[in-house]
Amino acid sequence: MASHDNDIPGDEAPEQHERTYSTGHLSLDKSGEDASGTPADGIPTDSPEAPPDLDSEAAQIVHQDRDIAVAVGDNLVEIRDLTVQFGGLTALDAVTFDIRRGEILGLIGPNGAGKTTCFNAMTGVYKPTSGTVTLEGKPLRGMKKHAITRAGFARTFQNIRLFGEMTALENVVVGLDARHQTSVLGALVRSPRHIREEKTSIEHGMALLEFVGIADKAGELARNLPYGYQRRLEIARALATEPKLLCLDEPAAGFNPAEKEELMALIRTIRDDGYTVLLIEHDMKLVMGVCDRIVVLEFGKKIADDVPKAIRENPAVIAAYLGVEEEDADGAA
Numbered sequence: 138m139a140s141h142d143n144d145i146p147g148d149e150a151p152e153q154h155e156r157t158y159s160t161g162h163l164s165l166d167k168s169g170e171d172a173s174g175t176p177a178d179g180i181p182t183d184s185p186e187a188p189p190d191l192d193s194e195a196a197q198i199v200h201q202d203r204d205i206a207v208a209v210g211d212n213l214v215e216i217r218d219l220t221v222q223f224g225g226l227t228a229l230d231a232v233t234f235d236i237r238r239g240e241i242l243g244l245i246g247p248n249g250a251g252k253t254t255c256f257n258a259m260t261g262v263y264k265p266t267s268g269t270v271t272l273e274g275k276p277l278r279g280m281k282k283h284a285i286t287r288a289g290f291a292r293t294f295q296n297i298r299l300f301g302e303m304t305a306l307e308n309v310v311v312g313l314d315a316r317h318q319t320s321v322l323g324a325l326v327r328s329p330r331h332i333r334e335e336k337t338s339i340e341h342g343m344a345l346l347e348f349v350g351i352a353d354k355a356g357e358l359a360r361n362l363p364y365g366y367q368r369r370l371e372i373a374r375a376l377a378t379e380p381k382l383l384c385l386d387e388p389a390a391g392f393n394p395a396e397k398e399e400l401m402a403l404i405r406t407i408r409d410d411g412y413t414v415l416l417i418e419h420d421m422k423l424v425m426g427v428c429d430r431i432v433v434l435e436f437g438k439k440i441a442d443d444v445p446k447a448i449r450e451n452p453a454v455i456a457a458y459l460g461v462e463e464e465d466a467d468g469a470a
């Protein structure tokens with residue numbers, strides 16, 4: 138049996154972020170400067186240390202309409218007494234937690250704990266037996282999947298779901314199309330508005346691919362992309378819907394340690410750009426390293442809800458992970 142220390146690895150407490158507001162790329166105006174004329178990242182643009190502004194340019198295009206200058210820290214999503222039963226099995230048992238605006242919240246627990254069921258109940262895949270999910274105070278109960286996406290939830294899946302016969306760029310543009318205003322007739326006759334939106338979509342889509350680091354493969358068929366690129370493409374497509382909450386279901390599955398590091402950096406960038414992220418992940422090192430807060434499920438019930446350092450020392454969490462295969466806990470699987 139694994140020791141407690143090995144059960145929940147990761148020596149470093151993750152960087153705790155000031156929840157008042159983090160200045161991400163997307164808070165820059167076109168000039169990339171704040172009102173005082175200082176770049177928002179504090180590094181003068183003429184400094185030799187000034188980073189290339191490719192990301193911020195991409196982010197500007199991607200999120201030109203999104204106002205992210207909002208207070209960070211209030212509740213974006215409230216989950217109250219959420220219960221899902223399958224016949225006699227209670228997969229999720231009166232689970233209550235909040236997702237705060239601008240945080241990365243981890244949802245963890247041993248196999249079968251109810252993590253994916255919780256995701257599915259939140260995103261309209263499953264109808265909860267009871268309980269509520271509200272987004273900015275509005276209940277989502279009874280809404281269909283696409284309506285929940287429109288309301289602001291986007292997700293990726295454990296098993297990648299892309300349009301394999303479409304290019305990477307087309308896969309992202311599909312997500313953007315959901316936001317378009319043109320009618321079918323407008324598209325058929327290629328109305329000026331449709332052409333304008335199409336052009337914007339391509340710019341937007343390219344910026345998103347740039348943002349997740351795969352713009353060089355924009356023209357490749359999704360099915361031909363390397364696995365890591367497919368995972369990033371799924372994230373880009375989810376971001377295309379302009380989500381208020383981005384739900385990532387085991388995004389590091391199948392990644393080697395170097396790819397996991399890169400993924401952690403990407404998730405942090407996404408958070409720093411004003412998104413809120415809900416992350417299901419088996420790899421405890423990744424979870425501990427990237428999350429601001431963690432909710433732990435066991436047998437469908439919430440057993441802990443705290444910052445990573447406290448979670449790592451929580452006796453109930455340690456007990457829940459006893460017996461977990463060491464490679465699973467270490468994230469080396």
Ligand SMILES: Nc1ncnc2c1ncn2[C@@H]1O[C@H](COP(=O)(O)OP(=O)(O)OP(=O)(O)O)[C@@H](O)[C@H]1O
Nearest residue numbers: 223226227228246247248249250251252253254255
């Ligand atoms: N559609 C379903 N029908 C019946 N039982 C289900 C269904 N989906 C999940 N379950 C059961 O609900 C429980 C919780 O499963 P769930 O997939 O949510 O756990 P999980 O924490 O995501 O596990 P894993 O880490 O293995 O993905 C399990 O006992 C599972 O067998």
